[in-house]
Amino acid sequence: MTLTMTDVPPGDRRMTADIRPLVRVLRPALTDADFDRFAAEAHRQGLVFTATYDPHGHCAGVATHRVLATSRGRVLFVDDLVTDPARRSAGIGAELLRHLTARARAAHCDRVELDSGVTNQAAHRFYHARRMTISALHFALEVGAD
Template sequence: MLRFVWLDTEEEVRSAFPVMRELRTHLDEETYVALVREAQEKEGYQLAALYDGDKMVAAVGFMPMITLYNGRFIWVCDLVTAPSERSKGYGKALLSHVHEWAKEHGYGIVSLSSGLQRVDAHRFYEEKMEYQKASYVFLKRLSI
């Protein structure tokens, strides 16, 4: 039985690290927890997990945003399914839940970015979830 669970406490956030680490390989557990907690407090970041029975199989992190381009929208920051659980419909179930949350809270757009190398993810977003490519995302690292 699939179960959607909000992860609010530090312990709950920490419980998603093994799944989230598959996507965010550059983070250690303490940095991950600190970043999630700060984003929850300052940016309205929502973290949730999908369980199949007692096993966490996927996680999603998203936040409401406002830009002149999209207006009010939801930005999916993180969406990951455990490698052993892929192609079982979990990502679709989790992202569909985000879509419903967005509608319930008055957001008409859900947007995300995906690494250029993630060809399978792009196919999923376009073919299964009916997302459209809208732009490229550019990044410049600054020395601080």
């Protein structure tokens, strides 16, 4: 199957028609309005929304990513990587990861990094099968308004 990778900017109809529904599969607590605010702000911060389309024009997967300069070198950081649940195990996620790896090389990054929830065992198997290693633990501290 031939897949087409397309970067979609906020304001493009594909952002709400294609990207938003798939990101919400991964992040179900995100409302439509929350997604729209997030997409606009994150895009201004350098987040890129890449959609994967099949030959029929169906959006089969999405990756959100950005290049970061860190003390560990340049990194292409993947915020979200999600495949249409009805199309999982069809090679779409693997193709997206290959595309992101090629973009990282082109941007002179040292590596591709991402976080994955500790309970997302299926994703962990997917990443390990693609030779990704667990290189850090991600810690979080909620700082709600006082």
